[in-house]
Amino acid sequence: MIKNISNLGDAALYCDFGNEVNKSINSQVIKYFKTIKKKKFEGINNLTPSYNKLIISYDLKKTNFKEVKNYVENINAQDSKDINSKKLEIPVCCHENFSMDIKRLEEILKLSREKILENFLNKEYFCYMTGFIAGMPFLGDLDENMRAQRLETPRVKVPKGSVALTEQFANIYTFESPGGWNILGNTPLDVFDSSKEDKPNLINPGDTVIFKEITLDQYKNYNE
Amino acid sequence: MSSNYLDIIRPGINTTFQDKGRDHLYHIGIPFSGAMDNRNYLIANKLVNNNLESAVIEFAYQGPHIKYSGEKINFAVTGDVIFSIKKKDTEIEGKCYESYQIENGDEINVISTNKSVYGYLALGGEFDLKFQWNSCSINTKANIGSNDGKKLDVGQRINLKKINSNKDIKKTNYINTKIENIRVIKGTNFDYFSEEGKKIFYEKEFTVSKLSDRMGMRLEGPKIDNIVNTNIKSEGLIKGVIQVPADGNPIIMLSDHGTIGGYPKIGVVASVDYDRLVQMSPGSKIKFKDINLSDAETLFKLYEMETQNLLSQI
Numbered sequence: 001m002i003k004n005i006s007n008l009g010d011a012a013l014y015c016d017f018g019n020e021v022n023k024s025i026n027s028q029v030i031k032y033f034k035t036i037k038k039k040k041f042e043g044i045n046n047l048t049p050s051y052n053k054l055i056i057s058y059d060l061k062k063t064n065f066k067e068v069k070n071y072v073e074n075i076n077a078q079d080s081k082d083i084n085s086k087k088l089e090i091p092v093c094c095h096e097n098f099s100m101d102i103k104r105l106e107e108i109l110k111l112s113r114e115k116i117l118e119n120f121l122n123k124e125y126f127c128y129m130t131g132f133i134a135g136m137p138f139l140g141d142l143d144e145n146m147r148a149q150r151l152e153t154p155r156v157k158v159p160k161g162s163v164a165l166t167e168q169f170a171n172i173y174t175f176e177s178p179g180g181w182n183i184l185g186n187t188p189l190d191v192f193d194s195s196k197e198d199k200p201n202l203i204n205p206g207d208t209v210i211f212k213e214i215t216l217d218q219y220k221n222y223n224e
Numbered sequence: 225m226s227s228n229y230l231d232i233i234r235p236g237i238n239t240t241f242q243d244k245g246r247d248h249l250y251h252i253g254i255p256f257s258g259a260m261d262n263r264n265y266l267i268a269n270k271l272v273n274n275n276l277e278s279a280v281i282e283f284a285y286q287g288p289h290i291k292y293s294g295e296k297i298n299f300a301v302t303g304d305v306i307f308s309i310k311k312k313d314t315e316i317e318g319k320c321y322e323s324y325q326i327e328n329g330d331e332i333n334v335i336s337t338n339k340s341v342y343g344y345l346a347l348g349g350e351f352d353l354k355f356q357w358n359s360c361s362i363n364t365k366a367n368i369g370s371n372d373g374k375k376l377d378v379g380q381r382i383n384l385k386k387i388n389s390n391k392d393i394k395k396t397n398y399i400n401t402k403i404e405n406i407r408v409i410k411g412t413n414f415d416y417f418s419e420e421g422k423k424i425f426y427e428k429e430f431t432v433s434k435l436s437d438r439m440g441m442r443l444e445g446p447k448i449d450n451i452v453n454t455n456i457k458s459e460g461l462i463k464g465v466i467q468v469p470a471d472g473n474p475i476i477m478l479s480d481h482g483t484i485g486g487y488p489k490i491g492v493v494a495s496v497d498y499d500r501l502v503q504m505s506p507g508s509k510i511k512f513k514d515i516n517l518s519d520a521e522t523l524f525k526l527y528e529m530e531t532q533n534l535l536s537q538i
Contacts (some may be wrong), residue, residue, distance in 0.1 A: 009409050009492030010520040012462045045247040048460025055460035060524050131253035131483040134366045194368050201252045
């Protein structure tokens with residue numbers, strides 16, 4: 001449930017669902033997100049669900065904080081049962097060509113490469129949100145013994161398709177971008193495709209993702 | 225083949241097509257984009273008898289040098305911009321906020337913006353551009369929009385698919401006002417900062433850094449001290465949000481910003497000041513002034529009325 005609604009500037013509502021990061025709070029956020037998105041309230045022009053917040057942006061020429069707040073307070077999001085989620089398998093190649101931070105992870109986590117992969121692969125991760133860069137999924141939760149901090153100095157360029165870890169989360173760099181997460185492998189899948197306007201994201205909030213290992217040869221042949 | 229087109233002799237530093245931008249996409253990681261200075265964008269279109277939501281060429285600092293081929297067409301430049309028009313044997317200095325007619329072989333040379341950042345070049349017609357999510361605005365970071373999401377390049381040819389039949393010459397006396405203070409509404413993490421930090425934020429001057437672009441404006445100045453946590457759990461951002469990372473230097477999110485961020489938000493720029501904020505060039509001094517929500521809403525309404533009034537007089 002929304003614990004508090006405040007304003008973020010003069011053109012957005014900041015809906016606070018709590019401070020913890022877990023599936024149950026995030027599912028509430030996603031329920032509200034999907035309900036409001038479907039209802040198309042005049043003036044609301046963007047919605048950003050995240051772990052435990054929902055930001056609702058609106059066009060100040062058409063509406064204002066008071067109207068949107070009143071609208072959101074009277075929504076019954078519990079009624080939207082269908083959160084319409086998918087389960088997806090993502091192929092990932094963890095060959096040394098791609099796993100740029102495996103040495104660092106071995107040191108920080110005090111685990112062998114084999115153990116790290118065993119802990120990471122073939123498990124279900126929940127997509128809490130997408131964004132930062134277009135289509136990037138924030139997936140969780142990693143096992144307790146798999147949690148590493150960001151790089152002290154972020155890379156200027158992280159290759160497209162990089163599968164990377166930080167704290168309890170994994171993500172996929174949908175295109176080349178700066179970034180500071182620990183890179184473990186690379187997927188040949190296009191996780192974001194701007195030519196598919198109605199469905200550019202392969203992974204959406206609420207989806208479940210399982211990483212399956214592929215060999216370097218399989219990786220190379222994947223898109224042929 | 226189109227018979228009316230532009231050839232790019234020199235693209236300028238950061239020249240893109242922009243329109244009103246695209247909405248309803250934050251949740252997948254795509255920001256609004258669109259013209260940075262919305263008022264100047266609208267005026268540019270109005271001066272050439274365009275639909276107000278038409279695509280224009282936006283440039284920053286140095287603009288493009290283009291050669292036009294085709295039947296007669298009007299164009300106008302808005303912002304605070306130095307440019308010239310070259311016809312057969314003559315070259316004249318252009319004036320912003322006036323439309324001009326050019327014909328086959330004429331050139332427009334946008335030399336630079338003057339103590340500002342963005343300027344707009346509108347042609348009286350419609351560029352032949354690809355739309356993504358109802359907008360041709362170029363987002364160079366995600367390579368979204370027209371021109372494959374890339375800024376304009378030397379040697380490119382840009383076709384026009386339509387030329388306005390209304391070729392009335394128009395003019396307005398608009399002057400871009402500068403403001404000393406940028407008004408901000410307290411952010412959701414305002415209390416993460418020390419009393420001293422909050423005082424610095426409102427009382428000291430900050431300098432716009434060279435590392436500013438369509439994504440964000442970085443500021444340099446006295447450090448703003450955080451006493452709670454220099455990170456928050458990542459959450460949504462909107463344009464105008466002022467984040468303060470661990471180094472204490474504020475960053476203001478602009479139209480092409482990342483949609484999610486994990487730094488505390490000290491404030492959000494009031495919508496009324498956004499068009500003027502983006503025009504502050506590197507080296508400019510910024511001071512922030514506290515404003516409450518209801519004053520911000522009222523001032524925006526007045527600003528919007530003023531914009532509509534300006535447009536109706538053209």
